Amino acid sequence: MEIDPWSNRLIENYDKLYSEFGMKQIDEKISAKLKKNRYFRRGLVAGQRDFDLWLAAAEKGQKVAAMSGIKPSGEFHMGSKMTAEELIFLQRDFGAKVFYSIADLEANADNGLTLEEGLRNAVSNVADMLALGLDEKNSYIWLQSRETRVTNFAYLAARRTTLATMHALYGEKNLGLYFCTLTQAGDIVLPQHPDFGGKKHVVVPVGFDQDPHLRLTRDLAAKFDLIAPSSTYHVFMRSLDGNEKMSKRDPMNLLTLSDEPELAKKKVSRAFTGGRATVEEQRRIGAEYHKCVVAELENFHFEEDDKKVEERKGKCLTGAILCGECKKEVCEKIVNYLKAHQERKKKLVSKAEKLLSKE
């Protein structure tokens, strides 16, 4: 086991994923087709498996799907937002049908949330998806706890999965988490269920830490005569203190789409930057842009214009701007974004409720 999908640790050695685990980089040929999306354009989505095959299928006009999910253990944060926007981009620009799993069974196994608590969070999460631009008419959203096509696959897959495989992929974990990985595999292959038109190319945009799930599912797909899912890997949004990946496990270091603007302001003002010990020093040699979480927030989420990002980077590295001023500017963008998002979201909650109702 090299990566633990349930930990907050940042991955220290990405190279091994490429050299030993068969991941490929997003090369120029691929990224040329995806320039409209800032994650791809800025190299924030950096790894892939079989994404070239997926793109080829989409370009040939075949029915393709983009699949991801969320553990409904809290509000949508800046990490989940990356996956969500990648899905929505692939839906808009490539006509991909979006499959989105609410992993309430995993939220229980991993975080102890009841299914009812999971459902409450899920409504908010789905409303966020809609506010981010998901076209629900070309989507299928489900709760694991209600989707027997997913859980049945997990049972069928369990028979063909040894404990040794589980240990190798995930280390020593409890039975519930092992079973959740098989359930995730069920989520990932659901778009290929006969009810959805059978075998097809499916891409799963995830963070690098989720790769073990993809490796497991790709092996299972072969056993069940399905097309191995493609995947893309984005780098992590870091926690506000810069120490870990952003995660619901650490709510104080999290920026969410539901944060009140005032709270967001406070959080960002305390976020870790690349500032120097003294003003004098910073003016003289510039700050450490690559260490700054505030810059990361802008670059990942709150500035579409590449030139403006580059401008700030230049000012930062040359000491032309200090952290206080910079934070104020980025904060304003964040607050404006959150206000507009929350305004949109408010009108979409009842639609989200309806999408998640048992009907």
Place this chain on the structure above:
Amino acid sequence: MEIDPWSNRLIENYDKLYSEFGMKQIDEKISAKLKKNRYFRRGLVAGQRDFDLWLAAAEKGQKVAAMSGIKPSGEFHMGSKMTAEELIFLQRDFGAKVFYSIADLEANADNGLTLEEGLRNAVSNVADMLALGLDEKNSYIWLQSRETRVTNFAYLAARRTTLATMHALYGEKNLGLYFCTLTQAGDIVLPQHPDFGGKKHVVVPVGFDQDPHLRLTRDLAAKFDLIAPSSTYHVFMRSLDGNEKMSKRDPMNLLTLSDEPELAKKKVSRAFTGGRATVEEQRRIGAEYHKCVVAELENFHFEEDDKKVEERKGKCLTGAILCGECKKEVCEKIVNYLKAHQERKKKLVSKAEKLLSKE
């Protein structure tokens, strides 16, 4: 691990179940209330857990349930028939609502059957239940693959179950079987789901080999604030060669409710008896009644009249009857029974189909 629920081996040492694992014997006080049922009357149901509590609740007029299930991996055999008739007896005489699980997920994990194959067998199994006298109006029958209340419980339970517990109860098994045990626990607690009126006393009639499942479920019930299920334990119907417990794993040594009368005759004529090496010897010292599978078939299944069973036993032990003659007599009873049963069953297949339709 002392007992393996997935093996065909006969249990060699019942005492340990009582002395070390907390099982109790069915004492005179309990069996006095159950004389109408030949299994209880003849001591074939010999062990129990908290069955006194269940009886007390039933006698007080509380809503009680009797729960069991079948792995739809083949036809109903003489072992499954024991459980079925116990359920039906408790339904008739104590007003218990019957809960009956079609363990199609386990049939896949354990036997590799697809869910479609499981469903086909299930229709026949349920038709057998109806022909045996199940009142479907006071019953709930489900397929594990469609009952998320059951599978969701398995997930919730997995979080609270360590691999060490699984090893201790079941030994080294694959992930699928481990998960099936938690799914069975979900089956067993389903009668206590709010949708069925919440907490209640539930008795689970099983063979002795299934006790690990009960121990697991009783522990889980405590964790989920449910009433620990009661259970009764019947001795095994042996395979026709007398070497193992009767099991679908060994179809040549199986007598099923669907066997054509001619086939049944052939099978019984080859069954293991307690006969002596020579006629002379048998006439002189009698046969070994306790070893005879044919006698077991009569005693377990095909003769309601205790006196007639005792008569045959007497004749056998004194050498007054030889195995050939005896087999012929028992065979006739079996054939008559099967003919009548199959006649009844034929008319109930479409009702079984309806009970198992997705509606």
